[in-house]
Amino acid sequence: xxxMESNLSNQAxxxxxxxxxxKDIEDxxxxxxxxxxxxxxxxxxxxxxxxLAGLYGIKELIPKKTLGAGFExxxxxxxxxxxxxxxxxxxxxxxxxxxxxEGFQGVWRKYINKKASDVIQFPEHxxxxxxFGVFVNPLTVVLIVNTAKKNGNKAxxxxxxxxxxxxxxxxxxxxxxxxxxxxxxxxxxxxxxKELGAEHILDSSSDTFDDDLAELSKELGATAYFDPIxxxxxxxxxxxxxxxxxxxxxxxxxxxxVSLSPIDIIFYQKSIxxxxxxxxxxxxxxxxxxxxxxxxxxxxxTGGKIFGTKIYKTFSLDKVVEACEEAAKTASLGKVIINxxx
Ligand SMILES: NC(=O)c1ccc[n+]([C@@H]2O[C@H](COP(=O)([O-])OP(=O)(O)OC[C@H]3O[C@@H](n4cnc5c(N)ncnc54)[C@H](OP(=O)(O)O)[C@@H]3O)[C@@H](O)[C@H]2O)c1
Numbered sequence: 001x002x003x004m005e006s007n008l009s010n011q012a013x014x015x016x017x018x019x020x021x022x023k024d025i026e027d028x029x030x031x032x033x034x035x036x037x038x039x040x041x042x043x044x045x046x047x048x049x050x051x052l053a054g055l056y057g058i059k060e061l062i063p064k065k066t067l068g069a070g071f072e073x074x075x076x077x078x079x080x081x082x083x084x085x086x087x088x089x090x091x092x093x094x095x096x097x098x099x100x101x102e103g104f105q106g107v108w109r110k111y112i113n114k115k116a117s118d119v120i121q122f123p124e125h126x127x128x129x130x131x132f133g134v135f136v137n138p139l140t141v142v143l144i145v146n147t148a149k150k151n152g153n154k155a156x157x158x159x160x161x162x163x164x165x166x167x168x169x170x171x172x173x174x175x176x177x178x179x180x181x182x183x184x185x186x187x188x189x190x191x192x193x194k195e196l197g198a199e200h201i202l203d204s205s206s207d208t209f210d211d212d213l214a215e216l217s218k219e220l221g222a223t224a225y226f227d228p229i230x231x232x233x234x235x236x237x238x239x240x241x242x243x244x245x246x247x248x249x250x251x252x253x254x255x256x257x258v259s260l261s262p263i264d265i266i267f268y269q270k271s272i273x274x275x276x277x278x279x280x281x282x283x284x285x286x287x288x289x290x291x292x293x294x295x296x297x298x299x300x301x302t303g304g305k306i307f308g309t310k311i312y313k314t315f316s317l318d319k320v321v322e323a324c325e326e327a328a329k330t331a332s333l334g335k336v337i338i339n340x341x342x
Contacts, residue, residue, distance in 0.1 A: 012109030068106025131331030231256030
């Protein structure tokens with residue numbers, strides 16, 4: 001226990017009438033099995049942007065008293081309950097807070113109490129700004145590739161491929177040798193993916209995009225499209241894919257409902273379904289979860305060549321609204337993160 005740190009007051013982002021406000025809050029004493037963590041980094045993901053807009057999650061399952069924000073992050077353990085070994089104090093850990101859980105408080109706070117068994121511990125040399133995003137994007141990338149493989153696809157198509165998740169997917173798919181057609185919407189996005197070693201990149205602003213997509217998806221046998229954009233673009237991509245292709249909508253970047261031609265549905269048996277990490281968490285076996293986590297943690301403990309995420313800009317806790325606006329504009333350049341210690 002570091003008495004200096006435990007005397008510090010705590011502060012957290014609280015949603016008041018849907019607006020994020022920084023408030024002084026009371027520290028809760030550590031319960032059995034718990035540790036206190038100094039939160040040092042948390043990403044501003046599109047899911048956080050949806051949360052701040054009041055649009056994220058399964059409404060019926062979100063506890064009524066939920067008032068916080070921030071789903072995942074990293075930090076350093078400052079204190080441990082006597083029931084937990086003191087060895088953990090000083091370690092860098094990553095953690096997640098599920099907004100569907102009764103105890104959700106959000107990680108956008110200076111200090112957070114967590115069960116020691118619920119956090120991921122990293123070796124001494126790993127710093128918080130290397131492991132702020134262990135759960136949401138890396139595990140979704142593993143899930144995307146596993147879903148494509150499990151359903152017998154020979155290749156997959158990915159939209160908004162210069163997202164942080166898209167960059168991890170480029171590296172992971174290369175690592176496991178699974179072909180990906182990366183769709184971007186600007187030339188500089190294509191250039192940045194090329195630098196990462198992406199083989200197949202299509203720019204949707206090009207005049208030949210639709211024909212190129214038809215040709216390449218046929219050639220590679222790409223019958224699964226992982227779509228974080230939705231809107232009309234989903235049907236446009238599916239229209240050019242082989243018969244019986246499926247789009248897995250997993251994000252809402254366009255903010256628009258998906259559309260798909262009834263001709264494609266009836267005569268070419270094309271379909272749209274979903275992919276959601278939270279349902280995977282609920283349904284996957286312990287072995288499947290351990291395997292996915294194992295891959296991610298091993299890589300992030302040794303430099304994060306596959307699952308690491310570049311930081312574009314860091315904001316303090318009182319600048320959450322500005323961070324949210326910045327993330328919407330600059331996502332292709334790297335992740336906007338919140339550092340509550342600033
Ligand atoms: N279902 C799940 O379980 C799950 C889990 C994790 C992540 N996700 C989703 O995965 C997606 C990517 O997450 P991330 O953290 O990697 O995002 P990110 O780093 O914020 O990147 C977003 C990317 O999308 C592009 N983009 C934004 N609006 C677009 C549009 N209308 N059309 C085409 N491209 C657009 C941006 O490029 P510009 O610079 O061109 O705007 C940027 O490259 C998000 O939709 C997120 O919600 C879902």
